[in-house]
Amino acid sequence: MTTADSKTQDPAGRLLLIDGHSLAFRSFYGVPPENFVTASGQYTNAVYSFTNTLLGQIRAEKPTHIVVAFDLSGPTFRTEQYQEYKGGRAETPAEFAGQIDLIKRLLHALNIPWVTVESYEADDIVATMTARGKDAGFEVLIISGDRDSFQLVGDGVTLLYPVTSGPSKGIRRMGPAEIEEKYKVPPHLYPDLAALTGEQADNLPGVPGVGPGFAAKWLNEYGDLAGVLENQDKIKGKKGEALRENVDAVLRNRKLNRLVDDLELPITLDDMDDYGPNHDELNALFDELEFNTIRKRVSETFADREAEAAAQVDMTMGQTQSIETAAEFTAWLEVASSAIESVERATAVPTRLEDAITVFPVADTDAPEAGNAREKQLLGMMLGAGSGAAWIDLVDIQPDTEKVVGEWLSDPSSAKTVFDVKQQYKNFHARGFELAGVLEDPMLSSYVLGYIPTARRRTFTAMMEDLSEQYLRDAFPAEPSAETAVQGDLFATEPVINLEYTALVTRYIQELSYVLHQELENQEQLALLETMELPVARVLAQMELAGIALDADALADLKSHYDSHIKQATETAYSIIGHEVNLGSPKQLQAVLFEELELPTTRKLKSGYSTDAESMADLLTRINPDSDGAQFLQALGTYRDYTKLKQTVEGLGKATAADGRVHTTFQQNATSTGRLSSIEPNLQNIPIRTEEGRKIRAAFVVDPKPVDGTEYVSLLTADYSQIEMRIMVHLSQDEKLIQAYRDGEDLHRFVGSQVFGVEPEDVTSEMRAKVKAMSYGLAYGLTKFGLSKQLGVSVEEASKLTVNYFQRFGKVGRFLRNTVKDANKAGYTETMFGRRRVLADLGSSNRQRREAAERAALNAPIQGTAADIMKIAMINVHERLESEKLKTRILLQIHDELILEVAPSEEERAREILEQEMSGAVELLVPMDVQAGTGNSWHAAGH
Template identity: 35%
Template sequence: MSQRFVILDGSSLMYRAFYALPPLTDSRGEPTNAIFGFSNMLTKIMGELQPDKLVIAFDKGRQTFRTERYAEYKGTRDKTPEELLAQIPLLHEFAAAFGISFIEKERYEADDIIGTLSTQAAGAGHEVMVITGDRDALQLVRPNLQVLLTKKGISEMKTYDEAAFREEYGFEPIRLIDLKGLMGDTSDNIPGVPGVGPKTASKLLIEYGTLEEVLAHIDDISGKKLKERLTENKEQALMSKELATIECNVPDLTLDWEAYAVTPDHVRMQTFCDRYELRAVWKNFVKLYGEGDTAPVLDFSQTAPETIDLTSKTWTAAEVTEKLAAAEALAISGIFAGKAPFAKLTGVALCTLPAHEHGFVTAEGEPYEKLLAVLGSVPTVALSGLKAYYQAGWQPAENYLDTELAAYLLHPESNRYQVENLAQEYLGQTLPEGLTDAQEKAVWESDILAEVQQMLTAKLQELGMQELYSKIELPLVEVLASMEQKGIYINRQELDSKGQELSARLDSLQQDIYTLAGREFNINSPKQLGEVLFEDLQLPPVKKTKTGYSTNAEVLETLRAKHPVVELVLNYRTLSKLKSTYIDGMRDLIGDTGRIYTTFNQTVTATGRLSSSDPNLQNIPVRTEEGRTIRALFEPGEGYDYLLSADYSQIELRILAHMSADERFIDAFVQNQDIHARTAAEVFNVPLNEVDSTLRRHAKAVNFGIVYGISDFGLAKDLHIEKKEAKRYIDNYFARYTGVKAFLDKTVEQAHQDGYVKTMFDRRRELAAINSRNFMQRSLAERMAMNTPIQGTAADIIKLAMISVYKELQAAGVKSRILLQVHDELVLEVVESEMDKVQGILKKAMEQVVKLSVPLLIDMHAGKNWAEAK
């Protein structure tokens, strides 16, 4: 009896899945995106094709009978990425758990296994389907044998039978090998006949049938050059055809029909999915085969219907009360109108758990008021983007699960935390095609949030980050929402005046550059600047790119002393960036109130630091005169008298002293010594009172360099000294601060074992490349392992301080308020009569927020603008 036999080209499909999906890793940093994509595709195949038998064919290695014939075969291919290689053993495990035969053979490619099994099965009268991303397999098409070619990564497939192939190519499928003999194949490094492309090759085959016939009729072919090429490359063409031919008689490989039955193992699959945190893969498996005898991975989501009514009814106040009273959890998705931070909430889609009932509430009237009243009584309220709800008037609560924040804590490198991303990563679902209605999309999102909320909560608890979420990240949202809505006043008149001043200085610089260069050119064009520096002025080229000479900042710094024009170009770039980014950029962002409303991003940096955008107020240079003039534009608004800056003093070094327990380091801070001078005395072996400004500057570079895992090369570059001398500085540092050295070494060693590092507050950062065989990637990961616990702990402490200051200011009933957070600094808008009280709150809240073995200290300065307050 005829059966449907599906053969998967595992090598091709894994490769396509890897590149089709964004990088995904488990909590240990192990890559899983290829397996995730492969699972999605397999689920689709099993559901749509319903094969009776299934096999996965895979390449055994790069050495095959083809490389024995032609050593350069596939020789131009890039090395397989480490992150993909790491997932091949996972595919073996996955196939075994799924109960799918996995076949690979020494000296043969997956194509040859596919060719042998597919032709045997087709010859026996079975319906055969080969699924691959490699067009070479099209030569196998024949009666009973179709090839399904993946397109757009792995999401779509085009089916080729004999008719479809003829329609596209104009000849029989088996003639594909003759086509490759003539035109070659760059992806496999098959040479073919130089100068013969697909159009010429196809035309010749349509006329003569086979490569051998083409070569036998060279004299009849028009075109002198083509004749010469065919004559000179006969042997190469025949060899190319041989290389392109799939072997359909692999030794010791015959149909084992019973072995190709799919025999899923629920326990093994659940263990596999748990091990690599592939919940969506388990969900796909359950869709096909049910849960079997295993315990369900999910509690609430298993009750979710396969399809939901996206036009869910609008609930009355009574229905809100009734349904939420019975809910163990609630998932909501709001519809917002307008621009943050003043966007209005117009409606809310709801999904209750465990009942999975869907409803909608308009953000006005009695049902909405009832919803707000009972939200606090539901054990968990899952939503995405809590800050917007606070800004729309919702009250803070401890039962909110912001899925965006939770997903960020679990994978801080991702930057993909929106509902659609979570649907794909955790559930293997995508936004329904054509879904544009705002209410229907909100209903869909609420359903997704209902399904993922328990997964996220369980994972936070498993990894020990529940307290980090509930004590730091969740309460911080309210603080950030408030800061964004407050904004900061900017003096528009001074801004315009500064813009005119910078324009005049840029014009003057431009003319000076033209004079020194000897001609006019576009200073902002790297190509034209490179021509001026390296051709006209004959400066030594430092680095070249594909498009010409490199003129980046590093190159120009190297050339600074070679010609005065370089200094002017660097100045020009600095002023030009300040003008475009801050003067021109901020002018368009000033609101009717005269204030600028930046956005504080809580889910962007991998270390836990906050970032700022539209505009980025954290990147204004603080140590340059130009940067200070930009800061001077920010002033206290109406009703306030001063801006007050509170800045942690050397917080990262203090954290390093505490975490390393280095006695010398701790002693310096306990005695309130100048840490850089003390370090200089230790490293350069001079009395503390003889440390000069140069030695202190060098020691400062070493201190902060150690925090960031700096190398001797990097330190030499920063200090403009020889690499040997920089190495001596670092060696002397570690010889004196042995506790620091031991701490950093232990941290890196632990990272190699665990695949991640943690802060004092259990914030994790996965380091996927920590055990990479690529030296550069591994070294970068090791530097991250050194600096993340320090930077991340500093970020956690500053966040705790912000929460504490915010609450203390509220409790004191003062008008003064926090406006900005910039790295280790808080900026407040203060009423003069409250200055002493506010400073007292800042000192207590920031310096006592956490107990370290060294004192935490802040510096405070007030002024009539931000520059004066720094």
């Protein structure tokens, strides 16, 4: 079976055509020559910019084929027909001399072919290649700054138009829609339009007084140029007259701007797909040109391509063997590694994965889930090794086979790769197997490399589609429709498994494993996978399986308690305005507040004015506290507070599984900073700030006798105190703040005393609150406007506060500035442990986007380092609990807090381990203070 079916609509390849002279000229004018001159006096600005554009487009568009066309200096068929063609052009600048030849040498070093044709222009070559590419089913991309190439644009043909100045400097991608948008005619009519208006660059005058607007109007009215000329007498006014007087010129223009697309070329498509750097030749040329920074771009650009080339694997599968006996299984494993080797790949299998078997468990999607825990009943698993595959039925498996398979699965020295290792730990656990020895998980590796699926692409298939396209350059095949498999047996009770397809899926997981593992290695990110993500996945699986117990009765009481408050508030609200209104509808609220009650308006939203809590609080300060409006707002606030709490409680109730516990899912590949996220339900946003909210935490309880048979006596919680502040202080190396933390001082009091110039004991709570807000704000990329709003002080005072702060703690300011600067340079930020976040908007010309990216760049290393530290702590806590054979287990992580369920007689030891491993997860210049507590509930354990 191959993937051919799914590829029929895909282009056979992607052909990049470059008008060499045109791009060279654009490049020349895009970069000032003064900065690019070698010791020998050779100008290189055009070469440099050309190279940059070329590499950028190779990277962005990932063409499979590339060719460059150049003009020749002699006469062309156009100059023969019209002497003045391209006449009157200014002399080529002296600085340009020789740069075309250098570009040709560059192309040679990159093994990119270039073409010229006697008495034709580069444009005609491009047109001819476009036609050839289309015939061969290719997607065609043209880089040219010549407007004549507009006529080539169409379905599957895109123009990459260099814009050398202005705000949108760079390459503009122009498809038919963009051309039509700009000129109001479809691409194929552009030459008609140009014939009418004339082309300054080619010294072709058109109809005087007729610009693109009128030309487009006429063309749209009469269909095309022929239509316009047929109807020339109908066109009134000066412009009509001018047209009639210049018909000859128009016809001449049209003749000259028609590109020739059937030239004989000395080259075919097959000669264009083998591009790539000859490193020795290229280095020699770069030495000569005195190019340095660009070298790295070359290796980066082609590292991508080489990795992709590596993935160009024939996805043909061999026979899928159904394994029944232990002997068959053992025998299959023995030949597996040779099956891996036997597949041809452009790049070798990473050494660590040479013997790795890909394990793809197949769950019964129709079976009811076990409670609300999402582990599914396993029907079997496919094992993949190169083109070989083995299916092991886990429903009707023989006991001795089961034993051998179980041993292999749990053997850490038997290397494996799986997709979504956390889910597989859970799946196998539910089936009574333990999984160990997983060295690679493409889901986690792709996350480390920056891939975060959108919410609606978080399914296995969608992620495989995305990753196969990005890393294998191959479409992930869709499962053949089940209809054919069922063959009329509509009442089949046995689930039907398409083994052929399952084997192919396994193969994709395996090839992704190789490519992603190699890519992690190339990008020096492998340690993050091996020492952090893979180990923490195991901890998370255990946590999700454990879940946390809820006191159902307490929850029910809470709900009715909240309900009565909601009822009360609702009635009050209605009685004030004299009618009912849906207090949950911002739209209806707007009508009541701003029309009926005629309250002052708040900040604008997309439609209408905001009714959020902040706006309402602000309104309350502006109106008479005894007015109807104020009373209504009070009731609304109460309604909202309690509704929110009730929804939280209801959500928890719905999420409670048969074992009386909630089993959240910790998503390990969802955040841009490296944090976890918690879904279904989200247990990372359980209220704590208000007394009423904290009651919910009291319903998270220790379950003395959970179904697993072990006894538990308490919940134990520990959180890092001010971890992000400490990280910021560590990274900034500010001596004063480091000392303050080492002395165990109240940080905000200390900072307050410095900023306000008073003794620490004289810092008022107001002062403390201000510096606290500012300290936290700093890590979020605070602005003086944001601070003034937060503190309710003037922008001037906020500004003064900031200045004072940085005067006292200059290294913090320097650190923050450097963080953004480094991010700008690299295009990404890095945590202390090397976790990266790519920020594409850093160089954006859009100020809003750029500044948002800068704030994110400020925050990512801080938040991300905290996330890394917590992951390390979790791995170590879990490891200690296991190695010391404790039954105490981790249940939840809330970013800087861990919650454990403690077994009898383990309270003291568990607390020691937790405090030790959390505070000792990393050595910083400041201590990692940890606060722990125990109790029968989450609320009671929290201090």
